[in-house]
Amino acid sequence: MDIAANFIDLSFTHVAYLFIVGFVGGLVSGFIGSGGAFVLTPAMMSMGVPGIVAVASNICHKFPKALVGALKRGKYGQVDWKLGIVMGISAEAGVLYGAQLQQGIKQAFGDAGSNLYVSVAFVIVLGIVGGYVLRDAWKTYRLGQADAAEKVSTLARKVQAINIPGTMMYFKALDAKVSVLFTIPLGFATGMLAATIAVGGFIGVPGMHYVLGAPSLMASATELVIAFVMGLGGTIKFAWSGLVDIRLAMIILAGSLFGIQLGAIGTTYVKPHMIKVVMGTIMVLVLLSRAIVIPVYLSDLQLIGTIEPGLATVLKNVSFAVMIGALAVGAFIILSALLKGMRLHKAELAAAPAAAPVVAFAPAVGLSPVGRLERILLVSDGSEFSAGAISEAIRLAGKCKGRLTALSVVMSDPEIESFGAQLLKQEGERAQAHLAQVRAQAVAAGVDCDVVVGQATNVHEAIVEAADEGGADLIVMGRRGKSGLLKTMMGSTTAKVIGYASCSVLVVPRAARVDGGAVVLAVDGSRHSDAAAVAASNFAKHCGKAVTVMSVVHEDFTERRRAEMDGAVQRVTSLLTQDGATARGELVEGRPAQAIVDMARRKNADVIVIGTHGRSGLEKVLIGSVSERVIGQADCAVMVVKAA
């Protein structure tokens, strides 16, 4: 076969070897987002492939593999494409800089200098990051928190709290806005590490998790997008120089695509801390492998006494074996976890019919009136303050395939009826005309809409009555816009409707949109917050949103009270996650209403869901000062949920 000078002839053994190593590497990459490629370059070189061709062919197999893995994990809702692309672009710059740096070191200090630089980078980065990741996984396991929802690290919370105008970007994985001034250096470091040791994910994944606040499953899945961007750029660069041996790349790809599919499936069965266990274990073992050969490079550079050539060869072989062992151990943990997870899942499915009646928390909204969004009552007075309520009620009814009824109430009393019949008629006609516009708007959006004009002395009574008669699941209404001190107050009609209504009420400020942002769910461990959780879960499912479950503690709280609130957050977060929602918990300190509103702003939320008591008699008008303040101060919509 006539093969270009740089490219070797391939035997069946070579093909089988690359296929198997590719499979194991793919398995690890599919699970932790990267880490499967670092043995491939030395593996190819051991077959006689020139180093630069091995690097080029490795990169050429990486980008299609990462693409397939990202698409697969994207199906499971684990990928943040935006974060991956943003970090991938800065990672590309890191790759170019890292390659140039490596080239410079090689020119100045030769092969031994370059190898020493790579090994030291391995030992420092993997030692610090790998040790931390493994320690964190162990801590989670030891404290029995493996089943609990992952907490956002303190560092990530601080990073998310820093607002640098003009640089803020919302990322789904973080469920928060973060400055790109933080993502750029992280991406750059990921690229530099990829150029140095062929695995950028050892910085990328922990960086996204611990520094930015992405859940580990999402961080590892998003890393595949970064690997794709970096790999494509690297492939073009090397292919332009004619260094890619496409045969080698496609043979490795043949095995690695089997592996990456299986690794991706594995992530759906394991608890999040398993990502850290596999990544940390591989990192520490690889570190050991590189540490073993450091004396050889130090000797070559004459920084220590000369090492016998025989001993140097033994050390290099042991190092390579440990590296392959690292990958094998990672693959073993993944396969074991996958098989165990599948077995448990099968057992759970088999036991499900018997267990179903005793489920305590029921986001099974089909059976609970609390979270249902089938009948929506839109209340509009035709003023500018109802604009947000109108558009969002139509949008919500469209998304939930719900029935929409638009209501306007003309205020009346016996005196007006006696002396101002003409005035009342005019008001009624105006309301009819307004509701006709609302219906036209709804029909244009593909939503059926009934319209009702009511007349009452007390407007709130007419609204509550209409909601009860129509069996409304949700009342959507506006909020009077206030400024300054009055901002803490909402319209009295809205307050009374919330107080008296038996269903939930969504209060929408004039300019608010319930579209694209997150849901903030405030809980305090009471049954009211459980009801709110059911509603939030249903809302998030219909609108495809992530839920941030939060609770607020005050500095005067006892440790026990704090633990209770933390437990409430963890419990609801865990249950929402089990119910299929993307949920994360946060415990914050401060004044309740302000902390909830601040959280909504930070998370770019477009709905705050809050539970309230269902009082009776005169107390009905008191909806709770926290709810009232939140409604008054929030920039976004607030859903007040009544406990059934």
Place this chain on the structure above:
Amino acid sequence: MAVGSGKALARTVALGMGSAALYLALYLFAGQIVERSAQGGWMFVIPVVIAFLFSMVHGAFTGHFWDVLGFKAKK
């Protein structure tokens, strides 16, 4: 075998054959492909296009392969 699983098997076999055909073509034309791509420059598109093509066909095959064997993601 259920109708659904029969269809899934047929799809997997079809994709597997497509993937095998691609690898056979790569084996048969390896000489020309490697020679052209070793020239570099705009010939960089050869390995990039091949990589995309293989990832689509072989990627779809491997996904269905594990599915047919019962390795499905937890819903």
